[in-house]
Amino acid sequence: MEFLVTGGAGFIGSHLVDTLFEIGNTVYVIDNLSSGKLENLNPSASFYKMDICDQNLCELLCNIRPEVVFHLAAQVSVPCSIQNPYEDARVNVLGTINLLEACVKAGVKRVIFSSSAAVYGVPIYFPINEAHPLHAISHYGVSKVAAEEYIKLYQRMYGTNYVILRYANVYGPRQDAEGEGGVVSIFANRLASKDALTIFGSGEQTRDFIYVKDVVRANLAAATCSPNLTINVSTGEATSINKLAQTMISITNTSVEVIYQPERQGDIQHSVLSPQLAWEVMGWKPNYKLEDGLKDMLLNSTGQ
Ligand SMILES: NC(=O)c1ccc[n+]([C@@H]2O[C@H](COP(=O)([O-])OP(=O)(O)OC[C@H]3O[C@@H](n4cnc5c(N)ncnc54)[C@H](O)[C@@H]3O)[C@@H](O)[C@H]2O)c1
Structure with a gap:
């Protein structure tokens, strides 16, 4: 076609x-x-x-x-x-x-x-x-x-x-850190350079x-x-930003500090669709659980 x-x-x-x-x-x-x-x-x-x-x-x-x-x-x-x-x-x-x-x-x-x-x-x-x-x-x-x-x-x-x-x-390979779901690519970049992860608010907000x-x-x-x-x-699954950070730290086996900053105005607390x-x-449902997708992105992917 x-x-x-x-x-x-x-x-x-x-x-x-x-x-x-x-x-x-x-x-x-x-x-x-x-x-x-x-x-x-x-x-x-x-x-x-x-x-x-x-x-x-x-x-x-x-x-x-x-x-x-x-x-x-x-x-x-x-x-x-x-x-x-x-x-x-x-x-x-x-x-x-x-x-x-x-x-x-x-x-x-x-x-x-x-x-x-x-x-x-x-x-x-x-x-x-x-x-x-x-x-x-x-x-x-x-x-x-x-x-x-x-x-x-x-x-x-x-x-x-x-x-x-x-x-x-x-989220996934090639994502610009500026995008809508940019938190995963921002964390991935920070982990690659062994820099601290910044979380706005308590980190208990979910996506x-x-x-x-x-x-x-x-x-x-x-x-x-x-x-x-x-x-x-x-x-259909809500994941907190704290859980996301911990999962990415554990997958990459990188120990970095997690820094908490004041909540950003206008951020929605919870979102799950x-x-x-x-x-x-x-007849579609996701094949990748968050941990599997993150592993595919962080460990297997060459960006292609
Ligand atoms: N990434 C997410 O989490 C997310 C969530 C919801 C919806 N979306 C939607 O998915 C689509 C793709 O998003 P993405 O994350 O891949 O973003 P992206 O910025 O990587 O892709 C958008 C593409 O559109 C091109 N573009 C922008 N303005 C253009 C114009 N005027 N004429 C021609 N090309 C133009 C850009 O150069 C870019 O290649 C968008 O419509 C976005 O709103 C993305």
């Missing part, structure tokens, strides 16, 4: 591109390399260095005519979205609209969108399922909600099918950490499952 991956030079996108090639597909990549890196990008990919807001995007899609588009290109930083809401909306909202217009004209059959747990905001119950109210507390969260709504609108207006995947905190290889499998499942669904991609729907509609 012919696939287009926007953001294919980024952390998650580059792993997806690799797997699409491994199973024998043709893969096109559009990325402006704002946070992605050429060294992450599979050399077999047909690569177009382009901004998703570019007015030539439509012409490009009409030339390559992919059957399925995986839309991962985004402004991914919550703090940057708050500092520069215009840029966040330009890429995440206007860029998505530009892509959807191009998808309609190019006859794309399905758009698979990388959304985020950030759409839920402060949880009012656990685990968060897809019916949880959307009360985003950052510009990034709102821009993801807006992109989701435009994707649904284009399905209703033009019949372009979609699957929206809402990821929990993704749902999902390994990038499982996220790639979820994207593949989304290419063939019933369309027009919104699905969490998560483990139900992966039940993903199992019911895509």
Whole structure:
């Protein structure tokens, strides 16, 4: 099959591109390399260095005519979205609209969108399922909600099918320490240089950490499952930052100090997403428990 991956030079996108090639597909990549890196990008990919807001995007899609588009290109930083809401909306909202217009004209059959747990905001119950109210507390969260709504609108207006995947905190090789789930890559870097780990607050705040290889499998499942669904991609397990730090210290057998700093304003205390729907509609569940994913990342991975 012919696939287009926007953001294919980024952390998650580059792993997806690799797997699409491994199973024998043709893969096109559009990325402006704002946070992605050429060294992450599979050399077999047909690569177009382009901004998703570019007015030539439509012409490009009409030339390559992919059957399925995986839309991962985004402004991914919550703090940057708050500092520069215009840029966040330009890429995440206007860029998505530009892509959807191009998808309609190019006859794309399905758009698979990388959304985020950030759409839920402060949880009012656990685990968060897809019916949880959307009360985003950052510009990034709102821009993801807006992109989701435009994707649904284009399905209703033009019949372009979609699957929206809402990821929990993704971790794995090639992750930039700046990203949404950056704590794992920050700790990995600190452990590699034998520097102290910094934890904000008590460390008892929890997150749902999902390994990038499982996220790639979820994207593949989304290419063939019933369309027009919104699905969490998560483990359903809450892990405290203290537990994460201790697990990483033990796996790498590195003794470093753990330093506690005051809690950061706006940090959500607990987050855990139900992966039940993903199992019911895509037959997907995570293969990696946190410890297994961390071992794969810290001990086996060469970054590839
Ligand atoms: N990493 C996580 O924990 C996480 C959690 C939830 C959702 N997501 C979503 O998953 C997707 C991938 O995130 P990631 O962690 O791999 O981040 P990333 O920054 O590594 O990847 C994003 C890619 O998009 C590219 N890009 C950014 N703006 C662009 C533009 N205007 N035009 C073209 N390309 C552009 C970047 O160069 C980069 O290669 C994003 O949509 C993100 O919002 C990530």
